Amino acid sequence: MGENYVVDELISAKAVAARVEALAKEISAYFRDTDKLVVIGLLRGSFIFIADLVRELDLPVEVDFLEASSYGDAMESSREVRILKDLRGEIAGRDVLVVEDIVDTGYTLKHVLEILATRHPRRMEVCALLNKPSRRETDVAAKWVGFDIPDEFVVGYGIDYAQRNRNLPHIGAVRFVE
Ligand code: IMP
Ligand code: MG
Numbered sequence: 001m002g003e004n005y006v007v008d009e010l011i012s013a014k015a016v017a018a019r020v021e022a023l024a025k026e027i028s029a030y031f032r033d034t035d036k037l038v039v040i041g042l043l044r045g046s047f048i049f050i051a052d053l054v055r056e057l058d059l060p061v062e063v064d065f066l067e068a069s070s071y072g073d074a075m076e077s078s079r080e081v082r083i084l085k086d087l088r089g090e091i092a093g094r095d096v097l098v099v100e101d102i103v104d105t106g107y108t109l110k111h112v113l114e115i116l117a118t119r120h121p122r123r124m125e126v127c128a129l130l131n132k133p134s135r136r137e138t139d140v141a142a143k144w145v146g147f148d149i150p151d152e153f154v155v156g157y158g159i160d161y162a163q164r165n166r167n168l169p170h171i172g173a174v175r176f177v178e
Helices: 013-030 047-056 107-117
Strands: 005-011 037-043 061-069 082-085 095-103 123-131 144-148 171-176
Touching (some): 037 047, 037 107
Parallel strands (some): 037 095, 123 144
Antiparallel strands (some): 061 082
């Protein structure tokens, strides 16, 4: 594939904001009895999503980050997941919300959840902004999903292609051109 591409808008910034607000309402209701929810953002793709989501949550929250790597600069998952940056806090006995940008094959989320489960959180649920159901190769599922999308490579709202386009306010699909 060539290096030149354009980005076609797939989901507008307004539509994302409305969906984030709706997700936050559901999540706030679900964790209403939790004294302090640990919201874990998977770096780097979730950084804008988690920032918007936690500001809409009607709950006391603690924010932590974990960086797992599977892609490098490639468009395909390597299906091997490494922890590049671990959490700072403990999650044993805590209620945890894992915030992911995209669930594609599902390998990243599956491995991350397996690792976090060994630390015995009280409850652990997942909120993913985007989901590509047609690409799934594992049995992992997010309790909350912002949008199901087709098998397109997307960028924007924190999500990159080779570290570019994270700062786009909307979500767009990458289309290669001559
Ligand atoms: P999975 O392990 O195949 O589910 O891949 C999940 C990770 O791959 C996501 O957290 C993203 O960081 C990245 N990813 C998957 N699809 C895309 C995409 O369309 N654009 C950018 N990154 C993606
Ligand atoms: Mg990611």
